Amino acid sequence: MAEYYPLALDLATKEVLVVGGGAVAERKVQSLLDAEAEVTIISPGLTSKLKRQAEEGLISYEDRVYQSSDIDGKFLVIGATDDSEVNEQIAKDALACNLLVNVVDQPELSNFNVPAVIREGSLCLSISTDGKSPALSGRIRRELEEEFGPEYGEFLDLMGRLRSEVISKVDDIQERRSIFKELAYSEAIEYIKSEDYQKVEKLLDSILPEDINLKEVANEG
Template identity: 40%
Template sequence: MRYYPINIDITDKRCVVLGGGGVAERKVESLLKCRGRVTVISLDLTPRLKELLSHSKIQHVCRGYQRGDFEDAFLVFVATNDSMANTEASLEALEKGILVNTVDTPKRCNFIVPSVVDRDDLVITISTSGKSPALAKKIREELETSYGEEYSIFLTIMGAVRERLLKASNNSEKNRKTFYRLVDSNMLDFIKEGKKDKVDSILLDALGEGYSLDELEIGI
């Protein structure tokens, strides 16, 4: 099957995770990172899920699956060790047109989750359309060595610069050249090496006064 790649905004949307084990925990963590409103349905929870519940990060329904659990749900992960419950739950979600992923059962899904390199705002996804998760993992591990945490800081800088620059100037062609100049600079290397003065020098040369890391309130 050929899947269409897409990024979805789940901010404040009801996301249901059926199951309370390790796989469910990973799904919950990823949903919370993207600001989903998460409900976990399970008799048992991992220690981490209990911690999230104690801090009111998730809602918990302490029982197994029941038909009707997915009312108003935007997205569902089915991740229990009960194959019959998994089948019934995924069928309900599919019938209602809800986005559903049944872990390790592609035929019960209308979307799959790619392998991800996550550097905050930089998100690189790798998919083999379900044919070889092992290859997707191998490629992800290779990319993780090339795209380190410095990319997260770089994007924070670029986001702050972009916001200020677009307010200060409506010259789109000039702004475009400035953005590419920063991307093509050695800033990433200097961030990785912790050379704040070098980063400030690049920002000053490209943008002039008012764009130092201190003025942007960004640390490296």
């Protein structure tokens, strides 16, 4: 079997179909909503959370069994039922239309898998075993969660604001790269974790060009 090619999808406003209404579908739907996808669920029943989301208009819901025409106009399809025949039909229909399809826990029916994910602000770490051991992906995710805390998200928010300032004030590309690398390898994250913001400011002053006003950058956040 060929190796999977890792990528990140922009699903904002994309039409996504989820077939199934249980706990697994609930988890999938939440991650899709976080990505601002337009989610439609087809299922004879829903968890209480999914019912609430449907009532609030966060998702579209049809209380019935899957039909092949349900994939029409969809960008991505997820099969999350406990019926192997239905899952196989979902995969067959989606693949025939060259759609992205994932059947939960059945990589042989899917043309992509969903990795275990850690998110801290703009930091996103993905762990995949090519569908061979989701349990191991989960274990590694839990281990990494202990190492990568909210300080990484805070650091990236700061870097996002500083990046545009550096680009606008430093013309030399190599100098820019040097600044960004020095920031990334600095102790800024450790200082943020310990909430020692005076050290953060002092460190930034030592790395950044003099004409970058740190107070203005901080106020942007």
